[in-house]
Amino acid sequence: MINDKSVDERQDESVNGKWKKVKTDDDTFTLKSLEYNECYHSNEGALRETFYKHVGVAVDLMKNIEDEEIRILDICFGLGYNTFLSILNRPENKKLKIFSPELDLELIKSLKNFKYPKEFDKIKNIIDKISENLYYKDDFIEIEVANEDAREYIKKLENIHIVYQDAFSPKVNRELWTIEYFRDIKNILNNNGIITTYSVATPVRCALYSLGFKLFTHKCDIIRKGTLASLKEIDYPKVDFEEKLKRVKCRVYEDIAP
Ligand SMILES: C[S@@+](CC[C@H](N)C(=O)[O-])C[C@H]1O[C@@H](n2cnc3c(N)ncnc32)[C@H](O)[C@@H]1O
Numbered sequence: 001m002i003n004d005k006s007v008d009e010r011q012d013e014s015v016n017g018k019w020k021k022v023k024t025d026d027d028t029f030t031l032k033s034l035e036y037n038e039c040y041h042s043n044e045g046a047l048r049e050t051f052y053k054h055v056g057v058a059v060d061l062m063k064n065i066e067d068e069e070i071r072i073l074d075i076c077f078g079l080g081y082n083t084f085l086s087i088l089n090r091p092e093n094k095k096l097k098i099f100s101p102e103l104d105l106e107l108i109k110s111l112k113n114f115k116y117p118k119e120f121d122k123i124k125n126i127i128d129k130i131s132e133n134l135y136y137k138d139d140f141i142e143i144e145v146a147n148e149d150a151r152e153y154i155k156k157l158e159n160i161h162i163v164y165q166d167a168f169s170p171k172v173n174r175e176l177w178t179i180e181y182f183r184d185i186k187n188i189l190n191n192n193g194i195i196t197t198y199s200v201a202t203p204v205r206c207a208l209y210s211l212g213f214k215l216f217t218h219k220c221d222i223i224r225k226g227t228l229a230s231l232k233e234i235d236y237p238k239v240d241f242e243e244k245l246k247r248v249k250c251r252v253y254e255d256i257a258p
Helices: 046-062 082-087 105-115 116-131 152-156 178-190 201-210 241-245
Strands: 011-015 017-021 029-032 069-075 095-101 135-137 141-146 160-165 188-196 214-216 228-229
Touching: 046 069, 046 082, 046 160, 046 188, 069 082, 069 152, 069 241, 082 095, 082 141, 095 152, 105 116, 116 135, 116 141, 152 178, 160 178, 178 188, 178 201, 201 214, 201 228, 201 241
Parallel strands: 069 095, 069 160, 095 141, 160 188
Antiparallel strands: 011 017, 017 029, 135 141, 188 228, 214 228
């Protein structure tokens, strides 16, 4: 998700008066939220963005993790692309446990009728279960969608390997980009912990850097690069943030009153 999402010419019909359906550059659909005035995905492609910014990186890094169960935090569920594509790309030798907060219950309930990419047809049963019950479990996958504020929900978690940091932009969804929020995220990560995000905003990188994360970026040139924050070295292009801090003041997004 990138905050370039006021793509007026792509907007299709209105959905429940709350969203507009938007076709993105890879021919997959996303929504534009009329409340936040932003799209759930970048115009580069809903499926393409999900894979290259988040899921592809996660699957690649899972190869180096010995644990049989990989625990993923998906911030926030939205249309569920990150969660659904993760289960479609699950390495055979891994179990996935996915935790995802989402404030908008009406959105989750509507997902069984959303026009997902055809690749998602084979998990239609899972999409329907999540949409109806906010929960799914089989021998290899467990998904829990929590209709709660992410800031409170994350405090109950532990031992997380991967966080997909995919909130709306800091301009409209500030509470999920503050240094206080990222401190809580750091507290629930295990030693392999990484955060994937589309954001390259200096206050976001400053917060992550100040908390002791090493900063990297994506390898692929197919879409705009974002930020990967890791507690240990990973085989991705490093962001030389110390060099940047010689030129800019380190400022972060701070908590705002409720
Ligand atoms: C950019 S969308 C997520 C896109 C999603 N990853 C996907 O693949 O469709 C951001 C979502 O965060 C939810 N949200 C915003 N603030 C929240 C909060 N404080 N707690 C939980 N959910 C929140 C919104 O309702 C919205 O569905």
